[in-house]
Amino acid sequence: MKKATILVVEDDPALNEAYNMILRSAGYDVMTAYNGQEALEVLKDAKDPDIIFLDLRMPVMDGIGFLKEYHPEKHPHTTIIVFSNYDARAEVDEAYKLGAHRYVLKARAAPKELIHIVEGVIGARQ
């Protein structure tokens, strides 16, 4: 089984670090960004990750701004999971329209569930 690469885009340092620890301990390669702009820079020099966990509300460049720049349709091997605590329908719908694949309310996902989500995505591909 190929080791999956995951990019976490999350502005809250405590959460960013937590997701990093959880995913690394499950054996995944993790890249980190604290806003949409940073995420674009990280992605410029790396090969497409398998999954991007994308927060919506972030300073500098938010999740919607990131999706507009990133053009998910050009990266068919990357699953974008919007991972936000803002469940305003309009925002989530817009993210879907811009190519996000899934939406998960951050407050719902315990560490184990986070790993389940990743396993689900990776498992579906193999």
Next chain:
Amino acid sequence: MSKFNHPLDQIRLLIIDDDEDDAYLLRRYISAIPGAVFKVEWIGQFDEAIERIADHDHDVYLVDYRLGERTGIELLEIVRPSSRIEPFIMMSGAGDRDLLRESMQYDAADFMTKGSINEEMLAKTLFYAIQRKQMERRRYEELLELNRSKDEFISIASHQLRTPATGVKQYIGMVREGFAGKITEQQRMMLDKAYESNERQLRIVSDLLKVAQVDAGKVSLSKSDVKLCELIQDIVKSTSSIFSEKQQRLVVSLPKKPVIAYIDETTMRMVIENIVENASKYSEEGTTTRIKLYSDTTEATIDVIDQGVGINPEHIDKVFEKFGRVDNPLSTKVGGTGIGMYWAKKMVELHGGDITVMPGRSRGSVFSIILPK
């Protein structure tokens, strides 16, 4: 006669009076009012007046009581002055006290006896009526604004509360799930309590957000044709662990023919789940909950029948009230904000349906979700 300080540059006035001579007299008085420019229109017919009022082309209306076969009161009943920003002033040939009372009852801004009308009195009546309505309007807008900022505050505060609580969830979750090595039974017990408290806080935040969205009218439904049998089977699957944990049974009875309703699937799923989960929460161990779906040509009904603590008939209205919690032997244990059922009812109503609750035949309660097809 002194000049009045009226709030509009030009006052567009509609006289509704079936007596042309009276209307002519009114026009003369109006044209003699100093310091104001009036644009006066006259209509003698009831139906024509209703149509013209619907155009919202005027700042004030003078309505005679006698309008052919109809009356000015009937007209007020149709146009509902309380929902309009322009004042409606009633006039009558006789200074009838009952008529005065009736005019007020139907929200006329003022009442004049035709015989006592003169320029000065007419000017005062018109200007004050317009001014009062404008003040009312301003106050209404201020209240709307206040309400908007309240909803916005709840929304921002709740969303922001979620982030630190999510942090707590992750870190306690990691220790609990063994990410930092083995923990003792006692440590696990304590962490479980901390985790559960935090979960409760997250649920309260979600409930507050739901209500803020409903109250702000910000809920938008995206409806599609949904197969109710499949939806219910799905819900049974997702809630089965809650029932088995309490050694309870969940029994479903579905019609053979598919039942399709035009609904917002995500929202209705949450509504039904909410009621099904409550059935488990408010029932003792070993009880059975039944979900029944049936339909006729116009509506589909989902009954959730539990064998729980039931609801005292006196408190049945309280179930769907905002923050309304009904005391029962399990309510403290279950916890909650009293928002779930309020939200559920609002959502079903947005679908053009209804939720009702009745006491069960021997015990428990029956919640019925009625959806138009």
